[in-house]
Amino acid sequence: xxxxxxxxxxxxxxxxxxxxxxxxxxxxxxxxxxxxxxxxxxxxxxxxxxxxxxxxxxxxxxxxxxxxxxxxxxxxxxxxxxxxxxxxxxxxxxxxxxxxxxxxxxxxxxxxxxxxxxxxxxxxxxxxxxxxxxxxxxxxxxxxxxxxxxxxxxxxxxxxxxxxxxxxxxxxxxxxxxxxxxxxxxxxxxxxxxxxxxxxxxxxxxxxxxxxxxxxxxxxxxxxxxxxxxxxxxxxxxxxxxxxxxxxxxxxxxxxxxxxxxxxxxxxxxxxxxxxxxxxxxxxxxxxxxxxxxxxxxxxxxxxxxxxxxxxxxxxxxxxxxxxxxxxxxxxxxxxxxxxxxxxxxxxxxxxxxxxxxxxxxxxxxxxxxxxxxxxxxxxxxxxxxxxxxxxxxxxxxxxxxxxxxxxxxxxxxxxxxxxxxxxxxxxxxxxxxxxxxxxxxxxxxxxxxxxxxxxxxxxxxxxxxxxxxxxxxxxxxxxxxxxxxxxxxxxxxxxxxxxxxxxxxxxxxxxxxxxxxxxxxxxxxxxxxxxxxxxxxxxxxxxxxxxxxxxxxxxxxxxxxxxxxxxxxxxxxxxxxxxxxxxxxxxxxxxxxxxxxxxxxxxxxxxxxxxxxxxxxxxxxxxxxxxxxxxxxxxxxxxxxxxxxxxxxxxxxxxxxxxxxxxxxxxxxxxxxxxxxxxxxxxxxxxxxxxxxxxxxxxxxxxxxxxxxxxxxxxxxxxxxxxxxxxxxxxxxxxxxxxxxxxxxxxxxxxxxxxxxxxxxxxxxxxxxxxxxxxxxxxxxxxxxxxxxxxxxxxxxxxxxxxxxxxxxxxxxxxxxxxxxx
RNA sequence: GCCGGGAUGGUGGAACUGGUAGACACAAGGGACUUAAAAUCCCUCGAAAAGUAAUUUUCGUGCGGGUUCGACUCCCGCUCCCGGCACCA
Numbered sequence: 001x002x003x004x005x006x007x008x009x010x011x012x013x014x015x016x017x018x019x020x021x022x023x024x025x026x027x028x029x030x031x032x033x034x035x036x037x038x039x040x041x042x043x044x045x046x047x048x049x050x051x052x053x054x055x056x057x058x059x060x061x062x063x064x065x066x067x068x069x070x071x072x073x074x075x076x077x078x079x080x081x082x083x084x085x086x087x088x089x090x091x092x093x094x095x096x097x098x099x100x101x102x103x104x105x106x107x108x109x110x111x112x113x114x115x116x117x118x119x120x121x122x123x124x125x126x127x128x129x130x131x132x133x134x135x136x137x138x139x140x141x142x143x144x145x146x147x148x149x150x151x152x153x154x155x156x157x158x159x160x161x162x163x164x165x166x167x168x169x170x171x172x173x174x175x176x177x178x179x180x181x182x183x184x185x186x187x188x189x190x191x192x193x194x195x196x197x198x199x200x201x202x203x204x205x206x207x208x209x210x211x212x213x214x215x216x217x218x219x220x221x222x223x224x225x226x227x228x229x230x231x232x233x234x235x236x237x238x239x240x241x242x243x244x245x246x247x248x249x250x251x252x253x254x255x256x257x258x259x260x261x262x263x264x265x266x267x268x269x270x271x272x273x274x275x276x277x278x279x280x281x282x283x284x285x286x287x288x289x290x291x292x293x294x295x296x297x298x299x300x301x302x303x304x305x306x307x308x309x310x311x312x313x314x315x316x317x318x319x320x321x322x323x324x325x326x327x328x329x330x331x332x333x334x335x336x337x338x339x340x341x342x343x344x345x346x347x348x349x350x351x352x353x354x355x356x357x358x359x360x361x362x363x364x365x366x367x368x369x370x371x372x373x374x375x376x377x378x379x380x381x382x383x384x385x386x387x388x389x390x391x392x393x394x395x396x397x398x399x400x401x402x403x404x405x406x407x408x409x410x411x412x413x414x415x416x417x418x419x420x421x422x423x424x425x426x427x428x429x430x431x432x433x434x435x436x437x438x439x440x441x442x443x444x445x446x447x448x449x450x451x452x453x454x455x456x457x458x459x460x461x462x463x464x465x466x467x468x469x470x471x472x473x474x475x476x477x478x479x480x481x482x483x484x485x486x487x488x489x490x491x492x493x494x495x496x497x498x499x500x501x502x503x504x505x506x507x508x509x510x511x512x513x514x515x516x517x518x519x520x521x522x523x524x525x526x527x528x529x530x531x532x533x534x535x536x537x538x539x540x541x542x543x544x545x546x547x548x549x550x551x552x553x554x555x556x557x558x559x560x561x562x563x564x565x566x567x568x569x570x571x572x573x574x575x576x577x578x579x580x581x582x583x584x585x586x587x588x589x590x591x592x593x594x595x596x597x598x599x600x601x602x603x604x605x606x607x608x609x610x611x612x613x614x615x616x617x618x619x620x621x622x623x624x625x626x627x628x629x630x631x632x633x634x635x636x637x638x639x640x641x642x643x644x645x646x647x648x649x650x651x652x653x654x655x656x657x658x659x660x661x662x663x664x665x666x667x668x669x670x671x672x673x674x675x676x677x678x679x680x681x682x683x684x685x686x687x688x689x690x691x692x693x694x695x696x697x698x699x700x701x702x703x704x705x706x707x708x709x710x711x712x713x714x715x716x717x718x719x720x721x722x723x724x725x726x727x728x729x730x731x732x733x734x735x736x737x738x739x740x741x742x743x744x745x746x747x748x749x750x751x752x753x754x755x756x757x758x759x760x761x762x763x764x765x766x767x768x769x770x771x772x773x774x775x776x777x778x779x780x781x782x783x784x785x786x787x788x789x790x791x792x793x794x795x796x797x798x799x800x801x802x803x804x805x806x807x808x809x810x811x812x813x814x815x816x817x818x819x820x821x822x823x
Numbered sequence: 824g825c826c827g828g829g830a831u832g833g834u835g836g837a838a839c840u841g842g843u844a845g846a847c848a849c850a851a852g853g854g855a856c857u858u859a860a861a862a863u864c865c866c867u868c869g870a871a872a873a874g875u876a877a878u879u880u881u882c883g884u885g886c887g888g889g890u891u892c893g894a895c896u897c898c899c900g901c902u903c904c905c906g907g908c909a910c911c912a
Contacts, residue, residue: 215827215828216827216828217826217827217828217906217907218827219827220826220827220907220908221826221827221906221907221908223826224825224826224827224907224908224909225907225908227908227911229911229912231912251912252911252912253912254911254912255912266912304910306910329910330910331910331912332910332912333910333911333912335911336911336912337911337912340912341911341912342912343912344912348912349910350910350912351912419911419912420911421908421911537906537907540907541907541908614835614847614848615835615836615848615849616835616836617836620829620835620836621905622835623834623835625834625835625849625850627849627850628835628848628849630849631848631849632848634848634863635848637862637863638863641863675839682837684835684836684837684847684848685836685837685846685847687847687848688836688837688846688847688848689846689847690847691846691847691848692846692847695847762843763843764842764843765843766842766843766892766893768892768893769842769891769892769893769894770893771843774843795879806892807892808892809842809892809893811842811893814842814843815842815843815893817842817892817893818892819892819893
C-alpha cells in the first residue's frame, strides 16, 4: 500500500471495482422495492473531446445520482450521444471521410473521458441517436403525426442560413442570426415540414405552472416565447374603386377599446391586398419588392425607418361604416396575427409616428382617468376612459373591450381571440447527416408516408457531403423507391430532420433503450418523468421547449399515459452556469480553454471534480482558477494524511468535552451536507462544511479509546459524504479505515441527535442590538440566569452602567439582547 | 420598453424562517523546517482611529428612506451590472 496519495492508481482501481460490482446499473427487477429516481444530464454532442462545461455538467449530475443511491433509491443515470448534426458534415468535408466515421471516433474518445472522470453511468443503456434502431421510432412517430395532421408540409417564408445551407426553426435564430454560425439569416419561400406545436401552445403555457422545480428564469423565457395575447379579431369591409367588394380585411388587436380611433389600416408587404393593389400600381410593386429584400436581416428590422404606401383600397369600419385608407407598411409582420393591423395613431406610438410622417389624421378616443392628454403631441397608450366613441363614451377601457367585442360578435364582424407568438416548429433540414424524413413522393398518389414495416428509412452512411446541396439528393439508390401504395417508381424525400427531434425524446428512450416499441409503458411508469435534469440554460427555449412538446405528443399518441410518464418530461431542472476563464466563456477561438485531460493527468479526476463543484454555486458562472485547483488537491492530500495519522493507538484518557465537541461538529456537518443536497444543491457549501469538519478532525488529538472512536466515526462520515463528489478517493479512504461497504454504496450517514445536544451554550449579548460580548450558560438557561451571567461579565456590565433596562429579548441558543435607556 | 436574476473583504463566495456579517477557500504578508527549492506546518489578513501592548471604539453587505429591541435578509424609492425577448398590433 502506497503511503502517498496516487490518484491515477486508485482511480483505475475503483473504476474497475465499480464495473465488476455493477454498482451504477439501474435495477429493473420487479422485486426491487426501492423507490426509483431518474437523474439525467443533457447528453453531449460528440464534437471531439470533452470541455470543462461538460465536466461541470456531468459532475453536478453525478453528485446527485450518487447521493440518491446512497439514500436508498434505485437510480437511473444514463448517458448517450446526440450524434447527428452539422459539425460532423463539416469535418467530413475537411477530412474527406464519411461523417459517421468521425462521429463514432469522437464517441469512443469522449466515452473514454467520461469513464476517466468516474461518472456513475449505467453504460448498458448507452445509445447514439444516429443509430437506425433509435431514429426508426422518430420516423415512425412522424408518420403518425402526418396521419393525425400534426405534421404537415407547406410553402412558407422561412429562415435560411447560407453557410449552413439549410433552413432553421425560429428558435434557432438568435438576434437575427444562425445559432450555429452566427450568419444573419435570410428569408426565403420554401416548401418545408412543420410540426404543429401551436396546437399545444395553451397546454405548454398552462403546464409551466406545474414545473415548480424549474428556475423562474427558464419558465419566464418559455412564457415569453409562447407569447400569449388576448384580444379580438375584427373584420373590416373592403372598398375598391369606390365600390364595396366581397373581400374582408381581418385584423387582430389587443385593444378593441380603441377601435373607434382607427384612422387607417396597415398591411404587410406580403399581404394578399398589397399584392393585389400592386398589380395595377408599378410604384407600389417596386415598394413591395424593396420591402421583401430589406427585411432579410431580422436584427435590422427593429431599427428600420417606418415606411409605407397607400394601396388605394379603403377599409370600412365595422361600427361606424366610415372608410379609412389601407396602407402597406414595412413594420407590419406577415408572420404574426393576420399580417394586417388596424392603426390607432392616438393610442399607439408606432401608429402615431407613421401617421405623423404621412399626414394621416390622429383621433383621441381614450382619455386619462384624471388629467389631460393631447394625442396630437404623443400617443396615449395607457388604458383610460372612452371619449368620441359614440355609444361607448364614458366606459373604462376594460369594460369597453368587452362591450365593443360583444357588439362585433353580435354583428358577426369579430370575435374574441387568443394569439400566440409561437409558430409551428420547422423540422426539415437540407442536410445529409440527419434522420431521413420518412416520406415518398409519387406522381400518382402524391405524398405518401413510409409504412411501418418499411421503417427505418436508413441513411446511407458512406456519402461524401460537399457543403452545398445534400448528397442524398444525388444518391440514386436512396432516392429511387417504389411507391408503397401503387408500386410505381417514386422518389424519397431527401431532407432530414432537425437534430432537435432526436434530443426531444431521448430521455424517454433511456427508460427502455432496447424496447421493440418507441418506449415501453411499464418502463415509463417506473422511471419517468426525469426527477432531476441538469444542463445549460442556453436550451431554455430550444431543447427544453421541444422536449416538453414532444413528450405530450408521445403521451397523446398513447405511448404512455399521464399516470405513467406524466404530462411533463422533467420534474426538476438545474441550469448550471458557464465555465469562464479570464472573465470570458472558454472557447477555442479565444484560446482560453483548459483541457480536462491535462487536469486529470496532473491531479486526477477527483481533484477536477472537487474543484468544479467547490468553486461556485451550480447555477452561477464558474471562473477557472489554477490556484483553486491546487487548493482542491491540497484538501484531498490533507485528508489523506489525516487518515494515516488516525491509525495510532494511544492509551491515555481523552478530554470528555473535546470529544463531545468533535462529535458535535461531525453531526452538524452531516446535517449541513444533507441539507445542501435536499435544498438547491449548494455543493460549494456542502464541500466547505466537509472541509471544516476535516479541519476539526486534524486539530483533534485522540489520547484514548473514546477519542479514537470519535475520529473513526468522523472519518467514516467523511468518506461517505465525500463519495458523491470524489468517489474514488472516498472509496480508498473508506477501505483504509475499514468500512464494511464501498463508500459509494454506503448508507448515507445519519445524524445522532444526542450528539447535537450541548450542556452549555454560548450566547451573544447585545445592547441595543449591538454585540458587546458573549456569555456561556446552561443550554436551557432562562432569561434571568442569562441576565445574571451578562451582568457578571465586565465588558458587558460597563454598558449597563447608569442605564435603566427597558426590555430583554432572549433568542434561545443564539443571543440575549438588552434594551436600555439612560436613567 | 417588457420579463427574469444580481450587487457582501484584494478574489470566489458563506450567513437557517429577521438574531454574533465575512464560514470555507484563493491570493497576499510574516514565520518554522531545509544547504537551497518544492512540499508541509504555524500566524496575520474588511476599513479607520487610540494604545508600548493585551485590547478598545467607530464605521461597514450598491445608494436614499422606513419598519423592528435587532435588517445582507422585510417594505418604499433609486443607481448600476448580467441574461432573455422585442416594430408581436
